[in-house]
Amino acid sequence: MTMGLQLRIGLFKKLDYKLLLKHFAGWVIFIIYEVSFARFSIGAFAPLQNYICYYGLNVLLFYFNAHVVLPFAIKSGRSYFVIPVMMILELFIYLVLKYAIDTVLAFSIDKIPSQTVYIKTLLLPNIYRGISFLGCSSLYLAILRVLMFRNRVHNTETIQLKTLKEKAELERNLAEAMNAYLQQQISPHLLFNTLTFIHNTYYKQSREASQCVLLLVDIMRFSLxxxxxxxxxxxxxxxxxxxxxxxxxxxxxxxxxxxxxxxxxxxxxxxxxxxxxxxxxxxxxxxxxxxxxxxxxxxxxxxxxxxxxxxxxxxxxxxxxxxxxxxxxxxxxxxxxxxxxxxxxxxxxxxxxxxxxxxxxxxxx
Structure with a gap:
């Protein structure tokens, strides 16, 4: 499984409410900053529908590039060629959609600019705007990949440490078992011979005691x-x-x-x-x-x-x-x-x- 596919799967499986809230808060802060800057620069606010349409398009471009286009290009195996081509195509589609939104919003207030005026005044700012969002989106994906790589390394190291710990525990238990085994090997034949001698010597005096000795010998022989x-x-x-x-x-x-x-x-x-x-x-x-x-x-x-x-x-x-x-x-x-x-x-x-x-x-x- 490629990292790009993992990112897309992670977007649906691992995205929780806290992460969504963080993204939402980030966009809110960014939009408030830009709107406030524009307000102090030109002294007026644009209509609410303008902000909704333009920032909606920008957010769409940001996530579409990060989670669809770039992962697909990386997976293709020729990313050095595919990424520039697809980003140029993205930028072109963005400019077309931006022009369509500009036209619709201008039509609503009867101030539709000519294409010549539009190209001279708005084309370069829109290109710059699209490139900036594509760049930020690419940086966002790069950070995600770095974090995912670090997480993968951390998980691998954790598994390795756990394996080493288990191995060390097994070796320690084995050493303890070997030590206990060696402690039991103190002249077992001498012990068996001695017990047999006791059995033969006291068999006539006490059959119960001799029987105990035989049972003990049998148990000890089994243990060894x-x-x-x-x-x-x-x-x-x-x-x-x-x-x-x-x-x-x-x-x-x-x-x-x-x-x-x-x-x-x-x-x-x-x-x-x-x-x-x-x-x-x-x-x-x-x-x-x-x-x-x-x-x-x-x-x-x-x-x-x-x-x-x-x-x-x-x-x-x-x-x-x-x-x-x-x-x-x-x-x-x-x-x-x-x-x-x-x-x-x-x-x-x-x-x-x-x-x-x-x-x-x-x-x-």
Missing amino acids: DEVSISGKTNLAKEIAQIQNFIELNQLRFDYELYIDFQVAGDMESAQIIPLILLTLTENIFKHGYMKKKEGEAKLHITINAQNELRFASWNLKKHQPEKKRLRSIGIKNVIKRLDYSYQHHYKLNIRDEEDSFGVELMMQL
Whole structure:
């Protein structure tokens, strides 16, 4: 789209009342100045219809040249030739219309001048008048084009700055994620071997403790497993670790925790970034109170045929100091990872009430 066409479109789309008022005020000031100057020069005012006709013609010439003729000439690709020709044609039409107006207004007062007198006395002033309005109109268009160019440059720079900011934010998040990942790599094999040794050593003395160790090893191994190129893992594996985590906590508290855990849908074919659902589940056990049957925690995970996942949890709160609750960064990290991987394809609603806490996550996998 050429700049001339943009100007014409802008004339209709972007011209608001404030801009129209500014143009109107400018013309009023200009006309008052000229009429006042003429009044002090010749000592009289012309009839009102003269001002309406002459200034109407001048205003028409001004905007027709700026928004029709010049944009068309620039678009033609041969503006150096087309612009002078068309402006001469404009000036000729202007002189013809001016002569017609002069004749009509003179006829109304029975003072029609001869063509010879008209040419000698009025032709050069009319030519000068037409050229001055064409020049002002061309300057007006040039200013519009400069302002449009500056606006375009400003918008481009704004977009570039926004892109750079987003890139810097992504790089910072990536650096934080890499740092967190490296912190988790402290001799994982040593840790697994140690936990296996504890399991084998105390299996006969306490089967519950040994079972806890095995569940913990399975969860930790899942958290350190390499994912696919897309950064995702099988949803069924994530659900399995949630089941392990629930079982681990039930063993810790002698199965005295009340939680309604339900899973529905085809989990085998779906992919998800790992540890999202597991972190939200951990939040239930970390901050929730589940030792009352009437305050049973809820954890429902479903996926439909359109691959839309719904994670919904609710639990009563433990009585904890406010500072301790504020130190929890699990959900904050979940939000960062969701923003990075799913952007506008998820909705996370958190209901943090005085005695209870609920999370609902809807996402398109």
